[in-house]
Amino acid sequence: GGAMTDPKGDRSKGPSEQDDPDLFTRIVDSDEKGVYVSGAKAHQTGCINSHWIILMPTIRLTQNVKEYAIVGAIPADVKGLTYIYGRQSCDTRVMEGGGDIDLGNAKFGGQEAMMILDRVFIPWDKLFMNGEFEFASMLVERFTCYHRRSYVCKTGLGDVLIGAAATIADYNGVPNVSHIKDKIIEMTHLNETIFAAGIASSHQGHKMKSGVYLNDDMLAQVCKHNVTRFPYEISRLAQDIAGGLMVTLPSEKDFRHPEAGPMLKKYLVGRKGVDVENRMR
Numbered sequence: 001g002g003a004m005t006d007p008k009g010d011r012s013k014g015p016s017e018q019d020d021p022d023l024f025t026r027i028v029d030s031d032e033k034g035v036y037v038s039g040a041k042a043h044q045t046g047c048i049n050s051h052w053i054i055l056m057p058t059i060r061l062t063q064n065v066k067e068y069a070i071v072g073a074i075p076a077d078v079k080g081l082t083y084i085y086g087r088q089s090c091d092t093r094v095m096e097g098g099g100d101i102d103l104g105n106a107k108f109g110g111q112e113a114m115m116i117l118d119r120v121f122i123p124w125d126k127l128f129m130n131g132e133f134e135f136a137s138m139l140v141e142r143f144t145c146y147h148r149r150s151y152v153c154k155t156g157l158g159d160v161l162i163g164a165a166a167t168i169a170d171y172n173g174v175p176n177v178s179h180i181k182d183k184i185i186e187m188t189h190l191n192e193t194i195f196a197a198g199i200a201s202s203h204q205g206h207k208m209k210s211g212v213y214l215n216d217d218m219l220a221q222v223c224k225h226n227v228t229r230f231p232y233e234i235s236r237l238a239q240d241i242a243g244g245l246m247v248t249l250p251s252e253k254d255f256r257h258p259e260a261g262p263m264l265k266k267y268l269v270g271r272k273g274v275d276v277e278n279r280m281r
Contacts, residue, residue: 001052004041004058005044006042015059027131041055042114042115046110048085048111048113053115055072069129072122101255151223152197154231155191162238164238165184184241186233194226245268255277
């Protein structure tokens with residue numbers, strides 16, 4: 001897991017100007033064996049699935065805050081590290097025990113968490129930056145160049161959503177209506193535009209002195225910019241195709257209920273030959 005984002009506190013102030021110095025991750029102590037780190041990392045996608053965490057600075061740094069210029073590797077279960085699991089809007093449905101309709105990606109779903117570090121120990125051989133503040137900016141720029149290009153993964157989710165939108169249009173009996181087809185075409189156009197920027201960034205990559213390739217930074221930024229806009233429009237179009245039921249659908253627990261279930265099966269039918277449960281899914 002790549003842990004770069006600090007809580008940051010007051011965005012108008014740097015690390016040393018915050019009322020609480022722990023709002024940016026920093027070295028708080030050292031001995032002959034290594035260093036001790038305190039602070040926090042926010043929005044850490046997949047961190048609980050990881051075996052190791054790489055701690056990194058999150059902004060450009062200067063001489064007077066070099067204790068914040070730290071890159072180090074820690075085991076994901078290291079002493080002093082606490083995870084606070086993120087929440088999502090449908091969490092309570094997942095815990096109702098209805099089965100798997102509301103569970104989504106049951107086996108491989110991701111997660112975000114906040115990581116709290118309280119004097120976490122890093123041995124010297126796992127410390128890769130120790131006060132070299134002048135390299136912090138370059139590190140952030142290169143990390144984000146790779147990371148923003150990697151957002152091409154969102155197009156996989158887009159493919160699934162486009163397929164689901166086309167399927168529900170068929171279930172509702174309107175797969176050939178012109179405005180439905182136009183919306184699916186637009187969804188595909190937006191999704192492939194994200195994909196194209198990511199692939200182009202890699203194709204335009206260049207070899208550095210170390211032998212490592214760095215993808216094109218401008219096209220990586222374009223890929224990220226597309227990702228901040230297009231998936232929301234794709235989702236809006238999917239909701240438009242699916243109709244209001246997508247956001248007002250009763251839960252799986254109600255669907256399995258002996259009294260409510262038969263009523264839902266009666267009134268949530270689509271075209272003939274489509275199972276109501278499939279439409280719910």
